[in-house]
Amino acid sequence: MHPVIPYVVAALLFGLGVYGVLVRRNAVLLLMAVELMLNAVNLVLVTADTTVRAVLPNTGGVFALFIIVLAAAEVGVGLAIVLQLYRLRESVQVDEVPLADPPGPADAMDPDPEGEPVGAAS
Amino acid sequence: MTTADVLLLALGAVAVGAGAAVVTTRQVVRAGLWLVVALGALAGLYLVLGAELVAWVQVLIYVGAVVVLLLFAVMLTRAPIGVSSDLDRSRWPGALIGGGAGLGLSVLLVDAYRWSTVDLLGQRGAEAMGAALFRTWVLPFEVLSVLLLAALVGAIVVSRPDVGSSS
Numbered sequence: 332m333h334p335v336i337p338y339v340v341a342a343l344l345f346g347l348g349v350y351g352v353l354v355r356r357n358a359v360l361l362l363m364a365v366e367l368m369l370n371a372v373n374l375v376l377v378t379a380d381t382t383v384r385a386v387l388p389n390t391g392g393v394f395a396l397f398i399i400v401l402a403a404a405e406v407g408v409g410l411a412i413v414l415q416l417y418r419l420r421e422s423v424q425v426d427e428v429p430l431a432d433p434p435g436p437a438d439a440m441d442p443d444p445e446g447e448p449v450g451a452a453s
Numbered sequence: 454m455t456t457a458d459v460l461l462l463a464l465g466a467v468a469v470g471a472g473a474a475v476v477t478t479r480q481v482v483r484a485g486l487w488l489v490v491a492l493g494a495l496a497g498l499y500l501v502l503g504a505e506l507v508a509w510v511q512v513l514i515y516v517g518a519v520v521v522l523l524l525f526a527v528m529l530t531r532a533p534i535g536v537s538s539d540l541d542r543s544r545w546p547g548a549l550i551g552g553g554a555g556l557g558l559s560v561l562l563v564d565a566y567r568w569s570t571v572d573l574l575g576q577r578g579a580e581a582m583g584a585a586l587f588r589t590w591v592l593p594f595e596v597l598s599v600l601l602l603a604a605l606v607g608a609i610v611v612s613r614p615d616v617g618s619s620s
Contacts, residue, residue, distance in 0.1 A: 332457045332573050335566040337498060339559045340465035344472050344491075346555015351476030353547030357540055359526045360481060363488050366519065367472050370495050373507075381502045382571040389577060389585035392504045396586070399507075399514050400597055404604035406519050410526045411608035417530045418614075426542060 337378040345371035358413045358423040362406060369402045457573060460501045468494035479540060481532040485524045492516050503575055506582045 344367055351364025373395045380391025417423050471491035475484050492515045499508035586594060 332455060332461070332571055333566075333568055334571050335563055335568065336458060336461045336465060337502065338562040338566060340461075340469060340498070342558035342562055343469045343555050345558060346551045346553075347469070347472045347476050348551075349554045350547045350551025353550055354541045354544055355476065356542055357481060357532065359523060359530060359532065360476075360484055360540065362526075363484055363523060364476055366488065366515070366523075367475060367491065370492065370515075373511075374495060374498060377499050377502050377504045377507055380504065381574055384574070387585065387589055389582050390589070392507050392577070392582055393586050393590050395499075395504070395507045396510055396582075397590075397593065397597055399510055400601060403514055403519060404601050406522055407608045408604050408611065410522055411611040413526055414529055415611055423530045423532075424539075 332382075334378055334382040337374055341371040341374040341378070344368075344374070356424045356426055358416065358425050359410075361425060362409050362413070365405070365409075366402060369398060369405075373398050457501055461498060464494045464497040464501065467491075468498065479536045479538065480534075481527050481537070481540070482524070482534065485520060485527060488523070489516055489520050492520070503573055503577055504582075505576055506579045 348364045348366075348368030348371060351367060352361055355361045355364060376391040376395045376398070378391075380389065380395075383391075385391075413423055416428070420428065468491050471487045471494060474487040475491060478484050478487060492511060496508045496511040496516070499505075499511060
């Protein structure tokens, strides 16, 4: 078996993930591209685990399992944020989110209407 | 070229092709479905490489849970059904950096490994993996379970409906 094949597949998948993160505007599609990058790293870990005779066997596989759990946690929190963003803005386009003057909880506590967020669900 | 090489090449081509479809398709739902193909091909790669448990965990958690969550999010955010032309911003910077990262890493790895041959260590089942997980790496495992709990509680708190609404 030539270890260069899975390594190059992982490198190309990582490049595709970077491209997706930089190019996509929809936040859900952006999370999908992040999943591609995480899986590329997993493939590198599993390949190294298989091809290197390490002092501690199976370490690469164990780390791949850890990364899968981390990805599940990341998707859970990320989707909660995306859904909250959609509720506030009616849009999940990441380049339409203004960085200044966020309609955060501070505005929600504030009863006066001049700090009213634009797209807030009433 | 052994059987493992042929399988790795075929599954790798499927994974890279489906990954390219995920980041270039113009329909949001199809991106999620292509992601299933890419993750399934990666599970096949893990099987060929002998990491049986990782392959099945990949199928269970990624294909079974993460993709379903992503498709839920696609539906809950009322993503447009059908072809939408405004999914991407300008492509050149992303293509430059992404292509640079992918091709740069590929060149690095090809230069490091050339066409060298390695004997596969063979299938390592759940028993060996469980021994490594619960003997050597048991402390990170427990920390990770605490992190998962914290992440899920955080997700519940973040998605409370009274956040951001005006009283």
